[in-house]
Amino acid sequence: MDCLSEKEKELIRGSWESLGKNKVPHGVIMFSRLFELDPELLNLFYHKTKCSSSQDCLSSPVFVEHVTKVMLVIDAAVSNLDDLPSLEDFLLNLGRKHQAVGVNTQSFAVVGEALLYMLQCSLGHAYTAPLQQAWLNMYSIVVAAMSRGWAKNGEDKAD
Numbered sequence: 001m002d003c004l005s006e007k008e009k010e011l012i013r014g015s016w017e018s019l020g021k022n023k024v025p026h027g028v029i030m031f032s033r034l035f036e037l038d039p040e041l042l043n044l045f046y047h048k049t050k051c052s053s054s055q056d057c058l059s060s061p062v063f064v065e066h067v068t069k070v071m072l073v074i075d076a077a078v079s080n081l082d083d084l085p086s087l088e089d090f091l092l093n094l095g096r097k098h099q100a101v102g103v104n105t106q107s108f109a110v111v112g113e114a115l116l117y118m119l120q121c122s123l124g125h126a127y128t129a130p131l132q133q134a135w136l137n138m139y140s141i142v143v144a145a146m147s148r149g150w151a152k153n154g155e156d157k158a159d
Contacts, residue, residue, distance in 0.1 A: 004141070008134035009081040015131055016078045019122055023071035028058055030111075030118035031067055038110045044102060074115070077142050084141055091142060095149025105150055108143045115139060 004012070019026050035042050035054035042054055045066070051057035058064075073094065080087055119135060120127045 004081060004084075004134065004137055007130075008137055011131045011134040012078055012081060012138055015119065015123055015126065015135075016075070019119075020071075020075050020078065023075070024064060024068055026118055026122050027067035027071040028064075029121055030070075030114045031063075032058060033117040034111060034114035037113055038107065041107060041110070073142075077138060081138070084138075087142075088145055091145035092149030092152065095146035095151075096153035098146065099150040099153040103150075105147050108146065112136070112139050112143065 032054065035057070039054070042051070042057060045051065045057055045063055051060050051063070076087060076090070077084065116132060116135060119132070123131070
């Protein structure tokens with residue numbers, strides 16, 4: 001896994017300090033944007049939530065539970081910035097799970113866009129170009145591990 005600079009870690013931690021305390025509302029902003037960017041992703045949640053619109057989905061307790069889990073993954077990444085390789089097995093497994101439910105790896109990029117949108121909305125003027133780059137760098141490390149797990153799961157199914 002690639003490493004982040006000390007400055008990037010500082011920027012990420014500082015920005016997450018306030019957001020991480022109130023995860024669900026920020027996660028809802030992120031998923032609202034995600035569904036705007038790729039409405040087809042809503043179909044991945046239909047089997048559990050039976051929601052027919054993004055608003056129905058975003059207010060579903062089952063979906064809010066998923067939002068919470070996603071935000072906890074971000075929290076884990078931020079908490080382990082000094083040792084991101086310690087998350088490798090967890091992220092590989094997360095990639096496998098996403099492959100198993102039909103998420104394609106292109107969707108990881110859309111999630112990244114939605115994450116940056118949430119950060120921009122939530123942080124306002126504190127959202128700077130260096131902060132955006134730091135988050136992009138961290139997210140790319142997380143996605144690289146998830147993508148390895150996703151690909152490995154696909155290989156296992158082909159055997």
